[in-house]
Every structure is written in C-alpha cells, then in structure tokens.
Amino acid sequence: MLSVMPYSVMAIVAVMDVTAGPAVGLLPLVALGPAFAGLVGGWRRTALIGGLALILCLGLGLYDGLFASRRGYTALASVAGVTAAGLLAAVMRQRREAELASVRSIAEVAQRVLLRPVPRSAGPLRVAVSYTSAVAEAQIGGDLYEVVASPSGVRVIVGDVQGKGLDAVETAALVLAAFREAAYDEPDLRHVGLRLERVADRELRGEKFVTAVLTEIRDDRVVSMLNYGHPSPVMMRPDGSVGFVEPPQYALPLGLGMHGFAGPEPYEADFAPGDQLLLYTDGVSEARDAAGRFYPLDERADLLSDPDPEKALQALRSDLVQHVEGPLHDDAAMLLLRYHDP
Incomplete structure (x- = not known):
C-alpha cells in the first residue's frame, strides 16, 4: 500500500488538475509524490519518483499554459525542492535503519553469549x-x-x-x-x-x-x-x-x-x-x-x-x-x- 501511494497521489492530482482547469492551482500538489516516497522508500526510488513528478508538472504546466507567467516555474520549483528534501530524508532514514540493524545484530550476539x-x-x-x-x-x-x-x-x-x-x-x-x-x-x-x-x-x-x-x-x-x-x-x-x-x-x-x-x-x-x-x-x-x-x-x-x-x-x-x-x-x-x- 505504501509503495504505490506516491504514484496514486500524483495520478489523482493530475486528474483533478485536468478536470478543474488551471484556475484552481492544484499543480504544486504533484510534489506530494516525492514527499511520500522519501518517507517510505530509498533514495533511488525517491529520485525516480521526483523525476516523474517534474515531468508530470512540466507536462501539466504546458497543457494549462502556466509557463506564460510565473505560476508554472513556481510549481516546478516546488516539486524540485520537495524532491531534494525527500532525497535527504531517505538518505538519513536509511542510515538510521543501518545503525539500528547493527545494534540489533550486536544484541543478538550478546544474547547468545549471556x-x-x-x-x-x-x-x-x-x-x-x-x-x-x-x-x-x-x-x-x-x-x-x-x-x-x-x-x-x-x-x-x-x-x-x-x-x-x-x-x-x-x-x-x-x-x-x-x-x-x-x-x-x-x-x-x-x-x-x-x-x-x-x-x-x-x-x-x-x-x-x-x-x-x-x-x-x-x-x-x-x-x-x-x-x-x-x-x-x-x-x-x-x-x-x-x-x-x-x-x-x-x-x-x-x-x-x-x-x-x-x-x-x-x-x-x-x-x-x-x-x-x-x-x-x-x-x-x-x-x-x-x-x-x-x-x-x-x-x-x-x-x-x-x-x-x-x-x-x-x-x-x-x-x-x-x-x-x-x-x-x-x-x-x-x-x-x-x-x-x-
């Protein structure tokens, strides 16, 4: 369930943006995809979803004609920033998980000795x-x-x-x-x-x-x-x-x-x-x-x-x-x- 959440969120945002039109301003919500990816996946998967989010944001921005003003570039910057934050969160979480696995391994050895x-x-x-x-x-x-x-x-x-x-x-x-x-x-x-x-x-x-x-x-x-x-x-x-x-x-x-x-x-x-x-x-x-x-x-x-x-x-x-x-x-x-x- 958690593994498909970033894709589901981006698909829902894309459908809503196309249905509601450019006046509603839903395009920055595409950044939710890489945000969720950073919480549950590794940095490679987060980077992949972040790239897909940027492509989706660019396509929807061109479809809505938002790059004639600053709105399209602001949406792209939002997705890029959230992707960078998601990558950082994924790297830090993987390091903590590796440290926890090492501590658990030491605890298992201590248990066998004690x-x-x-x-x-x-x-x-x-x-x-x-x-x-x-x-x-x-x-x-x-x-x-x-x-x-x-x-x-x-x-x-x-x-x-x-x-x-x-x-x-x-x-x-x-x-x-x-x-x-x-x-x-x-x-x-x-x-x-x-x-x-x-x-x-x-x-x-x-x-x-x-x-x-x-x-x-x-x-x-x-x-x-x-x-x-x-x-x-x-x-x-x-x-x-x-x-x-x-x-x-x-x-x-x-x-x-x-x-x-x-x-x-x-x-x-x-x-x-x-x-x-x-x-x-x-x-x-x-x-x-x-x-x-x-x-x-x-x-x-x-x-x-x-x-x-x-x-x-x-x-x-x-x-x-x-x-x-x-x-x-x-x-x-x-x-x-x-x-x-x-």
Whole structure:
C-alpha cells in the first residue's frame, strides 16, 4: 500500500488538475509524490519518483499554459525542492535503519553469549525456557537462567537482577559467569552459593542485588535448592497436585550479604518421573491485569500438560500475556524442568 501511494497521489492530482482547469492551482500538489516516497522508500526510488513528478508538472504546466507567467516555474520549483528534501530524508532514514540493524545484530550476539540456549535434555530432565524482555526492541534484560550438567548432578539457576538496562545486563553476566564455573567445579550446592555470594559482594556496588534460586537434581530423585530471596518454584505432580516449594526461611538476595546473617539453608523435595518443576522470575508472578490482580500461577499450572515441554511453556506464556492484556511491564523468565524416566 505504501509503495504505490506516491504514484496514486500524483495520478489523482493530475486528474483533478485536468478536470478543474488551471484556475484552481492544484499543480504544486504533484510534489506530494516525492514527499511520500522519501518517507517510505530509498533514495533511488525517491529520485525516480521526483523525476516523474517534474515531468508530470512540466507536462501539466504546458497543457494549462502556466509557463506564460510565473505560476508554472513556481510549481516546478516546488516539486524540485520537495524532491531534494525527500532525497535527504531517505538518505538519513536509511542510515538510521543501518545503525539500528547493527545494534540489533550486536544484541543478538550478546544474547547468545549471556543467555545461551539451554539443553533440551540434561540427565533425566527435559528442559524448556521462555524469556521476554520488558524493554522495547530488546532481547536481553535483567533476568538470568542457566542449566549445567555437572558431575554432582544437573544444576540450574534462575535469577532476577535489580533494575533494568545495561547495568542489569552487566550484573547478570557476572552472576552467570560465576555460576557456570562453580556449578561444574564445586561438589556441594552450598559451595556453589558461597562462590556466587563472594562474587556478588565483591562486584556489586550501591543498592544492586540479585534474587536467585539454585537447584540441583541428583540421581536419587531428590531436588535440592538454595533460595536467595527469590519467588518459590512451583512443583506439579502427575496426580494434578500443585504447590510452591518454599524454603524453611528466606535469605537475603545476592549482593546484600551482611555480617551476622547466614546464607540460605539447602532444602529438598522429592522429584520423580512425571513431576514438573517451574522456576520463574517476579515478572511472571507479579504480572497484573487491568484490575490489579496478580497472575495466579498455581491455578494455571494445568496449562503445562502438553507432552512437549516447549509447547507447554508457550501456552503458559500466552496465557500470561493475555492476563496483562498487553506487553509485560517487567522482564519475565520461566524455566520448566520435567523429570522423565528413560
């Protein structure tokens, strides 16, 4: 539609000018053709349409006998000036589009480095992940997740960095780098948490902090967790029962460690074939509808019944977007762990 608009406008102006006659003075409106072309097309197309507009203006001016006075030359000058302005606008717009494409390309590379694709299966688990950034045109933000298959079991982190923007991305990169190294090296999940605490205390400044839940799934069909002030994961059993796996007591987030306050204590839950564990950030649990009601995550867990974990998680995400009736106002990450018996 937009591509044919300049031609349509010039054709309409030509018909109206011929019908109304030279007394009405519609000839300068031919300049609308190159004006629209500069908004939607490249500079070559704008120059072509500008040339056609000048030819059309010259022909109509001769047909109306306007070159016997200044009116014909004024109309030609108007078309030429608008064509020049359209060319300038097209060049500047193409440069901005090229810069935006470059920024998007860099963002995609940063996303692959920071939030690498998680494995679809790890040990006895099938894994699916969904991530939505609240920042327009952005693919990464302050939420983080990772799955590491270590000698001690499958270890998972889902976290949420305080704040948004580049600072949040930088903090998420620090935490993820520390987790990827510690998750494979440390034999005990508590030691993994201690490594993250040291990195956070050393690197985070001011009021920055990170809520996170660390999870370890071992071969004894037990899931062990460390919760640093993060929303409790949701456990779904094959019989349809749903419940939050809450810690005995909540600990401070990473980066807010204080002398005299111990870190979180590991806690466990049964995790057997057929069970599902959903880890998420507060962009999911605190999403509100128009009436201010939070998203009822535990009540919508039945949406995760699809045999394909990725389709199941997509159904839950679609329901979340429908709940808020528009774009999400905070980064929202969900990671689904489904225990299957090979």
